Amino acid sequence: MVRSLRPETIAALGGGGVDQETGALVPPIHIATTFVRDADNQYRRGFCYGRSDNATVRQVEDVLTRLEGASASLLFASGMAAATAAFLALERPAHVVAPRSMYWGLRQWLMTHAVGLGIETTFVDTSELAAIEKAIRPGRTRLVWIETPSNPLWSVTDIAGVAGITHAAGALLAADSTVSTPVLTRPIEHGADVVLHSATKYLNGHSDVVAGAMVFAAGSSALYESAAHLRTMLGGVIGGFEAAMLLRGMRTLHLRVRHQSAAALSIAQRFEHHPAITHMLYPGLSSHAGHAIATRQMDGGFGGMLSMRFKGGRAAAVSSAAKLQVWKRATSLGGVESLVEHRSSMEGTESPCPVDLLRLSVGIENIDDLLADIDQALPKS
Ligand SMILES: Cc1ncc(COP(=O)(O)O)c(C=O)c1O
Structure with a gap:
């Protein structure tokens, strides 16, 4: 048995595995919204209700976790649902640092809606480490957000350099890696705590699914728990069909x-x-x-x-x-x-x-x- 599969193999096999019941190489699509309790009133199989539990969604999350060298992933209904969950999962009031050149929709959200939600953003040129260092407010900055290469100027941010500065200040580093994909860059290997994907883009790759994902490094379990809870509470979940389409796209x-x-x-x-x-x-x-x-x-x-x-x-x-x-x-x-x-x-x-x-x-x-x-x-x- 091959001990550790290379990323291309994990992706091509959609995470591997053959359906035990039928031998199908393409996994069945799970669309159930509710699941049966055990006779003693427990939910031992780990599935209770469709807003929090879906086996197809979990399969895609598992593949993404392995491709990013991460410890866990959460799929969302869109990249924006994933990105906003990352900010909303922070303890507030929160000061955050974000790039001047970044995905426009998220920049808009940070400039408008986030302010009233206790999230204050300082925008800097994140390709300059000194600018990030200057923008960080010790004890108050909870997250540094980077996007590399960043929309639409494709400026590059030194992930390891920013990770050093961010962690020294006790903050978390989030990297929007939509454009790099895990094929080209695995931000967690460079020190990022969480990775964001608009899976609508390269991960799906066929312009027919809107989806997003947050991927967590081993030390980010508190953020993971908070984001998972928010996903269930706010309801920005992806459906089983979209998740299955995404898994098919990720194979190539x-x-x-x-x-x-x-x-x-x-x-x-x-x-x-x-x-x-x-x-x-x-x-x-x-x-x-x-x-x-x-x-x-x-x-x-x-x-x-x-x-x-x-x-x-x-x-x-x-x-x-x-x-x-x-x-x-x-x-x-x-x-x-x-x-x-x-x-x-x-x-x-x-x-x-x-x-x-x-x-x-x-x-x-x-x-x-x-x-x-x-x-x-x-x-x-
Ligand atoms: C880099 C980047 N991040 C996030 C998003 C938001 O993703 P979605 O459109 O899936 O909500 C986009 C969308 O264009 C993007 O380009």
Whole structure:
């Protein structure tokens, strides 16, 4: 018997295991909302009610825990349900530190709703360790949140460096690793206490499931207990069908992410010096400010996300997006189809996202088709 399976094998087998009753290689989907009590009134099988207990959900959690080298995971109905649970699970009042460049929806929530819930956020450039050190309020800062590479500038944060500073101040480190996925970075190995995924993106990978996850390091059991309780109380649970779809998507995670990373690097390199482009933002380029750290903490690629900024400003960015044919103009990321988005149109006027920026999520189409499509769409000088 093989003692410890490699991550690709764990993912490809959907966690392994053959259904004992039928021999099925694809596990049955559990949709029951309620479970029978033992005759002595106990629930010894560990399943009581669908808002807290679902065997399909637990199977996906187990796979994710193993892929991240973690001790436990919790699936949620969306990435936002998972991320907000991480903040709501903190003892309050809570001061937290978060990146200036991060997923816009969560930044909005921190700036608006979280304040009234006793959560005060200081936003800093988390790629600068000194800025984090300065923002931390000893005894009051409970959590440092990072996202690496971060939306939509793909700036890179040194996970181990931030972990050292955060733990010295008695706070927890949470890493949104949606873009890296466990294929490229396992933040817990670098000192993170909890990892967040919008599983809607690469983990599922097919643009047909909305899901989220929190993944916990061994020492984070108090946060785990608190988040698990909140999930049951607030009810942001994922259904059995969605969990089964997610498990199917995760079987090809390694193939997809490695392919998408290689294709993104080709695209970044091909158009980095194009006369219509002022900045090509991709951590895999040696010109990127975070390249050295990304090389240290990303293993086997730099992810499938990149952004380009246009010499002709907003108009050039929007009209180039309009000319693309293979790339689809749509929000979201991490699916098998390549997407392009004028990100500041989505984020609104208060966004720090430059108006001349297009965000690209690289899919699994033929790379020559993707390159040719961009080539014909870029402004000619
Ligand atoms: C990096 C990142 N984190 C979190 C989220 C939120 O996830 P969801 O849309 O699944 O709620 C997103 C969504 O775009 C994201 O890109």
